[in-house]
Amino acid sequence: MGDANLRAELGSPGRRLGTLARHLGVDYSPASSSLMASHNASEIVTPSPTAGSYGGSVFTNVVQAPEDPILGVTVAYNKDPSPVKVNLGVGAYRTEEGKPLVLNVVRRAEQLLVNDPSHVKEYLPITGLADFNKLSAKLIFGADSPAIQENRVTTVQCLSGTGSLRVGGEFLARHHHEHTIYIPQPTWGNHPKVFTLAGLSVKTYHYYDPTTRGLNFKSLLEDLSKAPRGAIVLLHACAHNPTGVDPTLDQWEQIRLLIRSKGLLPFFDSAYQGFASGNLEADAQSIRMFVADGGECLTAQSYAKNMGLYGERVGALSIVCKSADVAVRVESQLKLVIRPMYSNPPIHGASIVATILKDREMYHEWTVELKAMADRIIRMRQQLFDALRTRGTPGDWSHIIKQIGMFTFTGLNREQVTFMTKEYHIYMTSDGRISMAGLSSKTVPHLADAIHAAVTRIK
Amino acid sequence: MAVSVNVSRFEGVTMAPPDPILGVSEAFRADTNDLKLNLGVGAYRTEELQPYVLNVVKKAEKLMLERGENKEYLPIEGLAAFNKVTAELLFGADNSVIQEGRVATIQGLSGTGSLRLAAAFIHRYFPDAKALISSPTWGNHKNIFNDARVPWSEYRYYDPRTVGLDFDGMVADIKAAPDGSFVLLHGCAHNPTGIDPTPEQWEKIADVIQEKNHIPFFDVAYQGFASGSLDADAYSVRLFVRRGFELLVAQSYSKNLGLYAERIGAINVVCSSSDAGTRVKSQLKRLARPMYSNPPVHGARIVANVVGDPNLFNEWKQEMELMAGRIKNVRQRLYENLSEKDKSGKDWSFVLKQIGMFSYTGLHKAQSDHMTDKWHIYMTKDGRISLAGLSLSKCEYLADAIIDSFHNVD
Numbered sequence: 001m002g003d004a005n006l007r008a009e010l011g012s013p014g015r016r017l018g019t020l021a022r023h024l025g026v027d028y029s030p031a032s033s034s035l036m037a038s039h040n041a042s043e044i045v046t047p048s049p050t051a052g053s054y055g056g057s058v059f060t061n062v063v064q065a066p067e068d069p070i071l072g073v074t075v076a077y078n079k080d081p082s083p084v085k086v087n088l089g090v091g092a093y094r095t096e097e098g099k100p101l102v103l104n105v106v107r108r109a110e111q112l113l114v115n116d117p118s119h120v121k122e123y124l125p126i127t128g129l130a131d132f133n134k135l136s137a138k139l140i141f142g143a144d145s146p147a148i149q150e151n152r153v154t155t156v157q158c159l160s161g162t163g164s165l166r167v168g169g170e171f172l173a174r175h176h177h178e179h180t181i182y183i184p185q186p187t188w189g190n191h192p193k194v195f196t197l198a199g200l201s202v203k204t205y206h207y208y209d210p211t212t213r214g215l216n217f218k219s220l221l222e223d224l225s226k227a228p229r230g231a232i233v234l235l236h237a238c239a240h241n242p243t244g245v246d247p248t249l250d251q252w253e254q255i256r257l258l259i260r261s262k263g264l265l266p267f268f269d270s271a272y273q274g275f276a277s278g279n280l281e282a283d284a285q286s287i288r289m290f291v292a293d294g295g296e297c298l299t300a301q302s303y304a305k306n307m308g309l310y311g312e313r314v315g316a317l318s319i320v321c322k323s324a325d326v327a328v329r330v331e332s333q334l335k336l337v338i339r340p341m342y343s344n345p346p347i348h349g350a351s352i353v354a355t356i357l358k359d360r361e362m363y364h365e366w367t368v369e370l371k372a373m374a375d376r377i378i379r380m381r382q383q384l385f386d387a388l389r390t391r392g393t394p395g396d397w398s399h400i401i402k403q404i405g406m407f408t409f410t411g412l413n414r415e416q417v418t419f420m421t422k423e424y425h426i427y428m429t430s431d432g433r434i435s436m437a438g439l440s441s442k443t444v445p446h447l448a449d450a451i452h453a454a455v456t457r458i459k
Numbered sequence: 460m461a462v463s464v465n466v467s468r469f470e471g472v473t474m475a476p477p478d479p480i481l482g483v484s485e486a487f488r489a490d491t492n493d494l495k496l497n498l499g500v501g502a503y504r505t506e507e508l509q510p511y512v513l514n515v516v517k518k519a520e521k522l523m524l525e526r527g528e529n530k531e532y533l534p535i536e537g538l539a540a541f542n543k544v545t546a547e548l549l550f551g552a553d554n555s556v557i558q559e560g561r562v563a564t565i566q567g568l569s570g571t572g573s574l575r576l577a578a579a580f581i582h583r584y585f586p587d588a589k590a591l592i593s594s595p596t597w598g599n600h601k602n603i604f605n606d607a608r609v610p611w612s613e614y615r616y617y618d619p620r621t622v623g624l625d626f627d628g629m630v631a632d633i634k635a636a637p638d639g640s641f642v643l644l645h646g647c648a649h650n651p652t653g654i655d656p657t658p659e660q661w662e663k664i665a666d667v668i669q670e671k672n673h674i675p676f677f678d679v680a681y682q683g684f685a686s687g688s689l690d691a692d693a694y695s696v697r698l699f700v701r702r703g704f705e706l707l708v709a710q711s712y713s714k715n716l717g718l719y720a721e722r723i724g725a726i727n728v729v730c731s732s733s734d735a736g737t738r739v740k741s742q743l744k745r746l747a748r749p750m751y752s753n754p755p756v757h758g759a760r761i762v763a764n765v766v767g768d769p770n771l772f773n774e775w776k777q778e779m780e781l782m783a784g785r786i787k788n789v790r791q792r793l794y795e796n797l798s799e800k801d802k803s804g805k806d807w808s809f810v811l812k813q814i815g816m817f818s819y820t821g822l823h824k825a826q827s828d829h830m831t832d833k834w835h836i837y838m839t840k841d842g843r844i845s846l847a848g849l850s851l852s853k854c855e856y857l858a859d860a861i862i863d864s865f866h867n868v869d
Contacts, residue, residue, distance in 0.1 A: 057731040058639075058674060058705050062584055065741035068748055071535060092531060100529040107527070114520045120510040122502055123719045126481060159568075159751035166750055175472050193749040230468065265468060296468055310532045311756035322467035332475035339478055340602035341575055341750070342568035347720035348757035 070189050070429055077427040085425035086443045088434040091406045092310055093373055096440045103308050105365040109355040124344045126335040128157020132350040135357040136316040140270060140284055140301055147291050151324035154331040156317050157345045161271045161302030162194060164317035168267060168298045169198025170337045176265065178230030186431060188241045191234065208243045213399035213411050215245050221258055229263040237268045238283040239276035239405020242433035246404055252286045256293065266290055267298040275306045276405045278374035280367065296320055303353055305406065306370055312349025377406060380439040387448035393455055406437045416454035424450035479598050480839055487837040495835040496853055498844040501816045502719055503782055506850045513717045515775045519764040530756065535744040537566020538759035544766040545710060545725045549679065549693055556700055560733035563740035565726050565747065566754045570680045570711030571599060573726040577676065577707050578607035579746045581641055590641045591633060595841055597650045600643065612636065617652050622809040622821050624654050630667050638672045646679035647692040648815025651843035655814055661695050665702055675699050675706040684715040685815045687783035689776065705731055712762055714816065715779055721758030786816065789849050796858035803866065816847045826864040834860035
């Protein structure tokens with residue numbers, strides 16, 4: 001693959017430009033007589049000529065990328081000098097005092113690690129910390145899962161949820177016969193990019209119903225039933241991001257039957273196990289239903305939220321296979337994806353997780369702290385709902401207490417969001433998503449005022 | 460309840476071969492022989508052949524614990540304090556490129572991750588360009604470019620006749636490549652050969668790169684670890700910067716700070732203007748976000764603390780001199796043992812001339828296999844040994860094995 005024939009294979013310069021343009025999300029129409037014709041200068045896509053451009057910069061044609069929409073919210077928030085500003089953008093838990101939280105049990109685990117002379121910093125295997133992998137699989141699938149007992153699960157440590165999704169996506173693009181993945185509409189903003197860069201083709205299925213602010217179950221089933229055999233289906237295991245709308249267990253069962261009868265391949269994104277309901281087992285029910293039927297699936301697990309390990313980038317990709325033999329071969333191919341990406345994963349976060357999961361008492365302490373976080377969020381939901389009711393804010397706001405997890409899809413539109421940011425210094429993503437974890441009893445009234453104003457003044 | 464798929468979707472997935480470098484350690488672990496020696500992966504070992512966590516690292520970690528810092532997401536580009544010190548360490552804090560804000564620095568997942576981000580950037584913004592890599596080079600370089608879909612070709616580097624640099628071949632191949640290629644250069648302590656160009660040769664390499672409008676792309680995994688001096692080991696990079704090139708540099712703190720498993724490094728892009736630097740940085744972020752969102756905080760904080768504190772920084776320099784010193788001592792002892800025990804008159808001085816963690820012994824695959832099969836010495840099949848995994852007390856055994864394999868295996 002390492003020679004110029006590859007370039008020739010990829011066809012004409014025009015086709016390469018088209019590919020580049022699609023990558024950058026920029027319109028490119030080969031029919032236009034010049035690239036300058038229908039686009040403004042900042043969107044022009046031209047390959048950077050390296051030869052003969054040395055007088056200026058080889059990077060002349062590299063344009064300024066827009067700020068990431070989700071992380072960009074925090075950037076804007078930080079710039080705002082207002083004392084009443086509230087950051088409901090990125091999904092990181094905040095205490096009632098509005099502060100980031102490092103769990104006590106995490107600090108304890110870190111103390112143990114840092115003070116342990118036998119804890120060294122040698123390269124982990126490509127697949128990561130073995131203990132961590134085993135414990136993660138047990139956590140999500142259940143310790144007594146037949147898939148685990150039968151050695152049909154391969155688990156590799158990855159960089160949090162994102163890394164697990166990317167590695168899983170790359171693996172599927174190379175080894176699965178069907179390269180289309182169906183993602184819910186809406187979904188986490190980073191999903192389409194992760195899978196596109198992994199080499200998959202992204203399609204959507206109906207998910208959120210704006211009229212009910214709940215699940216559009218009928219259309220969901222219709223869309224999935226039209227998917228080609230073998231297509232991959234991305235499912236949020238619990239606490240759907242950004243809507244907070246989850247299928248009921250009954251609906252999950254119907255989804256499972258449909259997926260299995262159509263021969264689709266489920267890929268679960270599990271970023272909130274234990275964080276959604278406060279109960280680790282309950283939040284894993286959807287996944288376990290699928291594994292129980294003996295079929296195959298992929299699962300991306302993140303410890304960013306439920307263990308508060310955001311910046312440590314801890315997660316795991318598990319692939320449940322039909323047989324132990326297949327699992328071994330699949331693992332060997334996962335290593336080929338990982339090695340040229342970052343060689344092997346970071347040790348610190350995974351060691352913390354393993355330390356906690358393997359110790360009975362620490363595990364228990366974790367479940368207590370986890371439930372406390374989940375409970376606080378549920379309280380904020382109730383308080384916001386009550387506050388809007390008190391103000392007589394027009395509309396049905398019951399979705400605030402029906403939705404689950406860190407986020408609420410308020411149903412506010414772009415203009416209303418812009419208004420709330422400008423007039424009330426409320427920072428949130430433009431799709432109307434708010435992070436409940438960023439709210440406190442003190443800031444709920446201010447948010448309720450903002451929503452009330454937005455809804456009554458802007459339609 | 461029955462699932463309609465009875466055969467696995469992944470039935471056709473074949474067993475991948477073990478990684479040629481990391482797989483060596485796996486094989487070593489499985490070996491039960493007392494005499495076994497792991498000279499495979501480049502991880503530093505003490506004279507007692509134990510892994511080594513630097514004292515400054517332990518101190519930094521204790522400080523971090525005491526401060527009780529949070530674990531919030533880093534920005535996509537990584538820890539600002541780390542990005543600042545890593546660029547200063549590499550280019551020199553008073554370097555004009557830093558003063559003028561012309562360097563785009565993104566924290567990356569050690570050397571590999573930083574190389575991969577750069578390769579992805581090259582693929583997207585220079586879709587017609589190819590990468591030139593040395594023959595031989597670190598085994599993972601080609602995988603990184605392959606997965607990033609950047610075509611590559613090799614330039615001559617190692618001369619088996621001299622067990623040294625094929626300088627004329629190197630220059631000729633760089634000259635023959637299409638204009639505007641990205642030339643991957645090892646900043647110091649070339650991996651796997653340990654053979655570095657001299658300062659005069661670096662100037663001539665810069666000449667031909669300039670002539671062809673190529674873009675230099677440095678892999679710096681051993682700054683401070685090769686000679687023991689951080690500044691000396693940055694010589695080649697700083698030379699190219701002085702000459703006004705726009706260039707890329709991937710850095711790793713795996714070896715010089717012993718932070719292997721923390722995955723801490725950076726990709727630096729030196730641009731002709733700060734505006735270009737800002738734009739390039741924004742696009743590197745766009746590549747990192749769909750790969751892992753943002754990088755891990757722990758290793759970055761350790762580096763920022765060590766490099767940012769004058770006392771810890773000095774202590775680090777001392778520890779690094781000790782590590783580099785131990786490797787030089789081991790080279791000396793091995794050379795002496797080889798010269799004494801080998802009666803053939805073969806010149807083993809390349810062991811002393813080569814620099815860094817690795818030595819290219821000149822043994823070919825069958826001979827390397829023999830080293831493992833008969834002598835339980837684990838190394839990579841290209842004849843590379845990691846001196847970091849060698850103790851003074853084992854030099855004699857290794858010398859015997861090398862002499863035997865060299866002379867008695869075809």
